[in-house]
Amino acid sequence: MITISDIAKIAGVAKSTVSRFLNGGSVGDATKKKIERAIEETGYTPNPFAQSLKAKKTNIIGTIIPRLDSYAASHTVIGIDQQLKENNYQMLISNTSQNIEREIESIYSFSNQKAAGIILLATEITPAHEEAFEAVQIPVILIGQEHAHMHSVIHDDFHASLSMGQYVIEKGHRKIAYLGVTEKDIAVGVKRKRGFQKALEDCPDCEARYFESEFNIPAAQQAAERIFSCNFNPSIIVCATDNIALGVLKAAYQKGIRVPAELSVTGFGGYDITEVIHPGLTTAKFFYHEAGATAAKNMLKLIDQEEVEITSISKYQIIERESVDILV
């Protein structure tokens, strides 16, 4: 194990000079050469623990995610990671397995590890979250959920859903089932529903019914079966996520309902798989990678005490595929 003292000795200078060299301070040309040689020779690399202990700060950004095995989460994380890497920051992941308590713990734990900031892929912000963020006093960015006092990067759930609603109406659908999720989730549960409802306002002869599912595919299948058997007979099911749409598609196949001839389906997300399946799923694509990168950029600004808008809105794109029948 070779330390800064070794380098100092080899180069024939003081430790403080080596440290200054390492941290970009002013060092004479001759000494610079000597130090460079010594470092080269030995392959020296500073001990990050000693650095952090003194400097009382790190280049670590803690990222808290509810789950790792989701398209949205993994692509967001990749976006964060890339951006951070480019700026010589390091991302540390805490996977909480959708356990809110673990989320809170992770906030304190990152703070304890002297993380320079925390990025939270948010589902629900509870008072305990607010309290924790208040307590740790380090920059925080939320992804996916808006908040009155905290910085966030969100997807444009409302407008994406408004556009999707308009698209569906434009294609001639009038009996529409909306399959959403709990309103505890503001972004997915509330805003997507509101956007859809807004679109309906301009369609007096539309008839819509609202149903609720969990996020996972089996739950969505069951929800679809409830819709099938409630004698509403919609021409389309607008689903609040791609996964829910996948569950609906599966339920339809199992019941022998042809998509889109007998039933149309749409999703939200733009997961890769929606393009691969048959029929391709019409969906509102969000840009997870980009949103992650934006969050990372904003975080670095926050760390540098720069101004950052409280809410950054990421864009969306309606992707037309084959799962929506054209009735007009």
Add this chain to the structure above:
Amino acid sequence: MITISDIAKIAGVAKSTVSRFLNGGSVGDATKKKIERAIEETGYTPNPFAQSLKAKKTNIIGTIIPRLDSYAASHTVIGIDQQLKENNYQMLISNTSQNIEREIESIYSFSNQKAAGIILLATEITPAHEEAFEAVQIPVILIGQEHAHMHSVIHDDFHASLSMGQYVIEKGHRKIAYLGVTEKDIAVGVKRKRGFQKALEDCPDCEARYFESEFNIPAAQQAAERIFSCNFNPSIIVCATDNIALGVLKAAYQKGIRVPAELSVTGFGGYDITEVIHPGLTTAKFFYHEAGATAAKNMLKLIDQEEVEITSISKYQIIERESVDILV
């Protein structure tokens, strides 16, 4: 910021006593009480940098992954993470974006951060890898690829593929296309092919042809088109991964080839999506989560200087769904 000295002062004891208390050393009952109270009062938690600086070791396990947006990778990582967490170790992820050089860098970087061990989700082990692992001198576990001198956890590629071959033959298929990947990838490219070939040995009237694809879906689509247009007309395409199978399915749909009536398809992996699509994909399921957990367990043993078998083999399971036609 409250330190061990503060606790010592408040409790009226020496720092070393507090340290001993913290590390489970022998401390008198009365002092124990006082220290506990002081810690409680202040919410003290030790500075991990100072700890690591002194102790010269950490509870960090570095995990190097080629990509994060893959079913296999994310589930393996989740398995590692859970197991590590249970044992008070922390997982640090390095996502290399399939860049071999970054893999090598990550090895050195983890070593520099004093990681207690490194787990590598391996695709190809180059001499540079071997050199790096030699140099850093910390426990290493490979996942997914076997190695003569390094510890690894692998999937049972050979037997899974043998079983899959036998299954396909048993269902009456005789003209079989095998769509594999580069032999640089020993596990996927070589072993799965060998297992399949082994199964064929017991089928004298079988006719097999071998094709090659990349891992991604568009490449698999193109490969499928090559197979379609080479007038071999197999009754089945055995694909080396689920993703490749997905690409083949997509190509078949686009050409109007019905699955499984006109063409059967199988995969390897057991990704969740293979169950959701229609027809469901017959595949050899691997247990990524479990393999990750096994790797983590083995790593902890290695750290504790316990014996660990050089190669741990994870199991597999053939999952029958609808994508294989029964010809007998």
Add this chain to the structure above:
DNA sequence: CTGAAAGCGCTTACAG
């Protein structure tokens, strides 16, 4: 069982 002291590898004023 407990404490004083040294030291881990670095950085940061402070002099010169």
Add this chain to the structure above:
DNA sequence: CTGAAAGCGCTTACAG
């Protein structure tokens, strides 16, 4: 531009 010294928060022999 350069160096000596103090100190970051902890742990670890060593005495007692």
